Amino acid sequence: MDGWTNGWMDGRTDGWMDGWMDGWTDGSMDGWTSRCIDRQTDGNVFGPAGKATRAGLCWLQQSREPRCAVVLLRTVSYEECCGGSGVERAWSNSSVSLGTVSLLSLLGMVACRPCKETCEGVSCGPAKVCKMKGGRPQCVCSPDCPEETRGRAVCGTDGRSYGDKCALLLARCQGQPDLDVMYQGECQKSCSTVVCPGSSSCVTDQTGSAYCVTCTRDPCPSPPATESPVCGNDNVTYASVCHLRRATCFQGHSIGVRHYGPCTGESGGPSRSSPRPAFPRSDWTAALRSAADKEHPGEAP
Incomplete structure (x- = not known):
């Protein structure tokens, strides 16, 4: 373990790690980015109109912290990574080896820049809206619930009772896309009081x-x-x-x-x-x- 640690720490002084650590410890994303650009000159990619732009890593950001662990794409520009309207991506300005990325991810040390820092231009999809939470935009479930349906129990197609249609729509938004209302009222143990819709x-x-x-x-x-x-x-x-x-x-x-x-x-x-x-x-x-x-x-x- 000591040998592995010493070897890894020695490798930290190869220039890239020094620059990364300097930028990380100053608490500034801009400082970290500028140091990486100064120390790496072979990581350019070509963006729109053939303009050279900085190559980096595109991440899946799974927490509110400015740290990333899951790489989606390598050697891509900020524009390529963040061109969509979602809030789940982040970008870091580095083109290091996959082994180094894996190690830093394991240690929780990879700083990344969220693609979206406000709700402006964010599209969350059906039944979701963008809200600022912890200083970051997040897509949260917010189904459209007609007032007349509130407080009226329904039976879902999963065989479970829901307090009202709004509760069922919330469950659908949270991971049950095929869930729907089967009939009005709580789920029953007989057909005597069930009124089925349509045919x-x-x-x-x-x-x-x-x-x-x-x-x-x-x-x-x-x-x-x-x-x-x-x-x-x-x-x-x-x-x-x-x-x-x-x-x-x-x-x-x-x-x-x-x-x-x-x-x-x-x-x-x-x-x-x-x-x-x-x-x-x-x-x-x-x-x-x-x-x-x-x-x-x-x-x-």
Whole structure:
């Protein structure tokens, strides 16, 4: 460890590290930048109109501190790195080796210049706005919540209840882009009070949880000769698993498979003690729920 430390510290005196440390310790980004420019003369790149500009590193800035650890691009100009409208990038005026960058990143010693220092010109995307926090611009979730929806619980397509539509939109902004309102009110354990929007219908899964889905009215294809009929837990024989799934959707509750092959009646038939679902809850409910979002419901299973 001592040898590694001494070797690294000796390397610090090669000129570049002296300049970097001098600029870093004076607390001025401008001082650090000017020293790097003075000591490095072979790192130019050519920007707009062929004008030579300083080459550097483009970083992903993940904290509020003017320190960076994740390199996005190497040997790029400030204009190339910061030409967009986001707030997540930063730039440093150096073209050092990747090994040196990795070492400095590990030590948390890389000073970087945020591409955006105010909210001017910042575009945050849907449901987000730029706000100054800790002296830096940051994109924060700020969904558009109609006043009439506040305080009215909704059930999301993830099967979870939200205090109101605003809370659901906030969750969508924070990492669930496919989340949407399934129906009004808290998520229910039966379809008795659920009002599904549009042409969707209410279906309960094996646990009794209610979901709004769009049932396809397209007929099931003729089962191949090698496929056996199935006996549902309702003691009805279905020509195929597809037919059982379709019946599940239109009846509004999970049927499940009692056994493969035709039903033989209540007496002398297979045991009811271990019914086997045609497919796991996580599979079939997801398939049914997603049908409501498809432009062509006939494509749903």
